[in-house]
Amino acid sequence: MTHLKKYWPLHLMVLPSLLFLIAFSYLPMGGIVMAFQNFKPRLGITGSEWVGLDNFRFLFEREDSIQVIWNTLLIAMLKIIFNLIAPFTFAIFLNEVRKELFKRYVQTMVYLPHFLSWVLLGGILLNVLSTDGGFVNRILESVGFDAIPFLMDGSWFRFTVVASDIWKEFGYGAIVFLAALSNVNPSLYEAAEVDGASRLKQTLHITIPAMLPITIVVGTLALGNVLNAGFDQIFNLYNPLVYDSGDILDTFVYRTGIIGGNMGFATAIGLFKSVISMVLIFISYRAAYKWANYRIF
Amino acid sequence: MYHKTLSYRVFTVFNTIGLLLLSIACIVPLIHVLAVSFSAKSAADANLVSLLPVDFTTEAYKKTIDNPLFLHSIWVSVKRTVIGTALTLLLAFLAAYPLSKENSEFKGRSVYAWLFIFAMVFNGGLVPFYIVMQKLHLIGSFWALVLPGAVNIYLTILMMNFFRAVPKELQEAAMIDGAGHFRTLFAIFLPVSTPAIATLGLFSIVFHWNSWFDGLLYTTNSHQFPLATFLQTVIITRDLSSMSLDPTSLALISQKTVNAAQIFIGAMPVLLVYPFLQRFFVKGLVLGSVKE
Numbered sequence: 001m002t003h004l005k006k007y008w009p010l011h012l013m014v015l016p017s018l019l020f021l022i023a024f025s026y027l028p029m030g031g032i033v034m035a036f037q038n039f040k041p042r043l044g045i046t047g048s049e050w051v052g053l054d055n056f057r058f059l060f061e062r063e064d065s066i067q068v069i070w071n072t073l074l075i076a077m078l079k080i081i082f083n084l085i086a087p088f089t090f091a092i093f094l095n096e097v098r099k100e101l102f103k104r105y106v107q108t109m110v111y112l113p114h115f116l117s118w119v120l121l122g123g124i125l126l127n128v129l130s131t132d133g134g135f136v137n138r139i140l141e142s143v144g145f146d147a148i149p150f151l152m153d154g155s156w157f158r159f160t161v162v163a164s165d166i167w168k169e170f171g172y173g174a175i176v177f178l179a180a181l182s183n184v185n186p187s188l189y190e191a192a193e194v195d196g197a198s199r200l201k202q203t204l205h206i207t208i209p210a211m212l213p214i215t216i217v218v219g220t221l222a223l224g225n226v227l228n229a230g231f232d233q234i235f236n237l238y239n240p241l242v243y244d245s246g247d248i249l250d251t252f253v254y255r256t257g258i259i260g261g262n263m264g265f266a267t268a269i270g271l272f273k274s275v276i277s278m279v280l281i282f283i284s285y286r287a288a289y290k291w292a293n294y295r296i297f
Numbered sequence: 298m299y300h301k302t303l304s305y306r307v308f309t310v311f312n313t314i315g316l317l318l319l320s321i322a323c324i325v326p327l328i329h330v331l332a333v334s335f336s337a338k339s340a341a342d343a344n345l346v347s348l349l350p351v352d353f354t355t356e357a358y359k360k361t362i363d364n365p366l367f368l369h370s371i372w373v374s375v376k377r378t379v380i381g382t383a384l385t386l387l388l389a390f391l392a393a394y395p396l397s398k399e400n401s402e403f404k405g406r407s408v409y410a411w412l413f414i415f416a417m418v419f420n421g422g423l424v425p426f427y428i429v430m431q432k433l434h435l436i437g438s439f440w441a442l443v444l445p446g447a448v449n450i451y452l453t454i455l456m457m458n459f460f461r462a463v464p465k466e467l468q469e470a471a472m473i474d475g476a477g478h479f480r481t482l483f484a485i486f487l488p489v490s491t492p493a494i495a496t497l498g499l500f501s502i503v504f505h506w507n508s509w510f511d512g513l514l515y516t517t518n519s520h521q522f523p524l525a526t527f528l529q530t531v532i533i534t535r536d537l538s539s540m541s542l543d544p545t546s547l548a549l550i551s552q553k554t555v556n557a558a559q560i561f562i563g564a565m566p567v568l569l570v571y572p573f574l575q576r577f578f579v580k581g582l583v584l585g586s587v588k589e
Contacts, residue, residue, distance in 0.1 A: 007403060009478035010395035014409050017392040020448040023433070024426075025416035031425020041428075090319070096312055108575060109320035112327075115567050115574060117507030119525050123532040123560045124326045127333075127553070133344030135329050171323065199305050224418075232510070236533050250423075257424040258514070270422020278419045 035271045039264035048264070055268035065252065065269070071158075072248040075229040078162045080222045086166050087173035088215060094174070095181050095207060096199075107178075110171025122236030125164060126151065151237060154245035161246065165233060173218075180214045181207065213292050220288045224281035227273045249273050327564065334358070334557035341553040357554035361562065366519060370527035371562075373512075377442040377523055378505040384447045385501045386494060392448075393456035394482050417450040430515055441515035442508070442523060449504070452497045459493040460486060496577040499570060506566055528563050532556050 004011070035055055037048040059065050090110075097103045113121065128135040129150040137147040150160040184206065192202045231250035238246045249269060257266025288294040328348050333341050337352035345351050361367055392413075400407050420426070426445075435441040463486060471481045512526030522530070567574075 010403050013391040013395050017388045017448045021416050024445045028421035028425040028429045031421050031428055106316050106320045110323045119509045119529045120560050120563050124330050128326050253423050263424045267424045274419055281418045
């Protein structure tokens, strides 16, 4: 009681957020039981037939869902790797620019795509990557190449998804690296200069080591995304022609569950994804805390 | 001095050119779309437009603005952005204060922290969420676009970390003067939080303006679509059946130039707040990670 007397304002402040979390985060978690049912909306959660782990068995037996898991892993891993390498490299090169104005101009341009939604970028990409006179293919053809079916051919589709994601995110991703570099004590470079170290040597022994701690943090935290291949992007870029190589868990859940009405199965896929992601996130945060003393909460 | 060596000067030239090309590559698609939107329909259909409009005309914008469905979707987007952002800011501002306390200062803090963290890393998935939205009678309601995302855990954490950086002396002085927690929050924290609130607000505005999937899932007809969802159905899915349009408007909607104009109008608010965004979001990112 004395606790409440002293702390009630603090409890009251969290209360509104808590109610929203209960309604829109914790209540849906109760729906997870559908993963163990042959769920029929008509019968509801109490009336639907229990099927044990059947839905999960389907997930690993059906050819299409195995392909979907593989697509998800492949696309997500490629994104994780290149979304680390690209901003890292970009930050090193931008760090060599001495003219502040030019530096700021480049930053302004490369951060921009991050803030545009995949609906708009999808609309733009469908247009410029089209084989039917799209801007990019017109350029390719004018220098003597064949038009490339970026969005119409399975293997090109994966390439397009990964490449366009890097295009959208590398600038924004570089911010944390540039922040790390702005904390480097200039006297380190001056001392290296006096010792006659070339700029390349300085980059190898000062610039890159300065970025390593944050690289470890970013890389580790990205582990939680191993099953996140990017719903917004793929949903807005794919078409039935490339389902074989471009369909991922999230798009598959939407098509099976919401469109196809196979709700129990779709819930099971979602649960599979959620559980694995959660475990990975906890592991990665622990690791980031241990290795780089990083904590978020 | 390495700046003066020949090899470094050659490197600088190539580096500058490389970065210049990279920066252009990031906005060239947008410029192309802008050029198409101001071109004549015939030129756009014949793929003659590159980076400058061909046979300049504002016809596409006139047609876009003549479409009542398009205008209405802008209104829905503005509504959800304003109401949604206000709600998110209020909730984050209130919840961040108790969460920013040390576990020793506020017993119970760790329970709340875990409830927030767990909700961030785990979710019931799309289908159970949809069922809950049905049960709450939110399908087909405007509030389906605002309420589910009202608590933005990521932004609450940003706010919490900002509060942690507020000097303890300020709070203690207020407490000694007899101010309660609410007084402290609104009289001491609110005035010093303007940069944090601006950062959160901009993040939230962009989030709401860009959200499209909820508009697709939780609406029952195209008159409830926010702009992003409208654009998704018209430009990406080309699902015109749900639009209940007469043949003339149908023909109009599938035009390249009109699509380009719609994309550009959709990007405009983000482009307009972008200068402010840039100033604040770096700060926001730095706020997001406390390093000890």
